Amino acid sequence: MSITPVLQITGLTGGYSLNKPVLHDIALQVQPGEMVGLIGLNGAGKSTTMKHILGLMSPHKGEIRVNDKTRLSDPEGYHGALSFVPESPLLYEEMTVREHVEFTARAYGVNRSDYESRSIQLAKLFRMEDKMDTLSSHLSKGMKQKVMIMCAFVARPALYVIDEPFLGLDPLGIRSLLDFMMDLKKSGASILLSSHILSTIENYCDRFIVLHQGKVVASGTLEEMTAAAGQPGQSLEQLFYELVQGGQ
Template identity: 85%
Template sequence: MSQTPVLQITGLTGGYSLNKPVLHDISLQVQPGEMVGLIGLNGAGKSTTMKHILGLMTPHKGGIAVQGRTRDKDSEGYHSALSFVPESPLLYEEMTVREHVEFTSRAYGVNRADYEARSRRLSELFRMEDKMDSLSGHLSKGMKQKVMIMCAFVASPALYVIDEPFLGLDPLGIRSLLDFMLEIKKSGSSILLSSHILSTIENYCDRFIVLHQGRVIAEGTLAEIGAAAGKPGLPLEQLFYELVQGGK
């Protein structure tokens, strides 16, 4: 397995205003075949970090590389190596579910046979077989979120950036997504996952990065986070509370 990180963020400072950055000198890595949980309170900088990774925001300082590529030197290679699931679904109301998934697969250069196999598998996994020819404007919020997830996973990039994907999903949808992410991880792809549902992601992520007020205050395995909080053996939710409320 390659030792080059799939995602490398080095000294990232950025935000919406040069005079008031949201992120302060953030450095982190995601390795091949690794699922990393990005956790923090509202306003901690999770979504801002993801926007910088996606190229929606320009860093004030620092750098971001995906598979060793940067947006400045290889924009096409950089963006083709990642896929994104946003917190809120954004779809074309006059396109069907099938059209969304096919459009995305074409954008990523997925061949027809792979598209058909992946589309079929995803529609079955998320119980969307009977909705594939429905217009997205007629779907519930949870179903729209499933479409966003299907679009992200019909491609097969090195890195998936996933922001609060469980909102609006029913319990079966959440379980299907978690199981499929484990499959993706075993295939060698990497996942950066942001979620407030810490009890759900605790047993799925390999490592965690705790953001607080735009800074990384702890990172590592559950055991390493426990050591950083001075409370070894506690579940992730309690450790997070100790870190952000306990003055650590």
């Protein structure tokens, strides 16, 4: 019996113009309890792929399913099954950290007791306990990023879509985030993670998908990709360089 992927993208072609698609026939999957690294140069199509998953852009061709639901067939079920951490924090300036986290919890239907226990856990994990009643306009960029992460993780959807989450975080914040994502993964959650810090995610992701010029040029575990490239034992960073710069 096959396991239904939490995220399944088939034949995705899309972009900002019908005449000039950014993505070309993208196919990828994220299985339950799996962390997949989406990597590529600037302009490779990573953020565009994520925008299509979030429903901010409509595919020219292809299909995207989250928990086997599409946005057209079941928009509430589709969006309720995923959570997003953007590259740049977007917060309401006149709301406190606590109000942001509670607002998100309410939007996802998280009950009061779960919200309270999770918000305490997240505030402690990201060392934001003394900032919970601070307006977001008074926070540093790194703290704003932590608020976005806390909002995403106060819910417990099937899929987390995370775009360059380490920007602005201090080393302790990065380690806390990685450890927490691993705990979520162990509990069965799925994560699609985009990052340029390849040396960091190499030891955390189960598989990798390499995008280059809007196409998937390699995918699989690091061992599978290095073997396919005829260069077993390479680091993710060196393999990535060979794939996108060396013409492999």
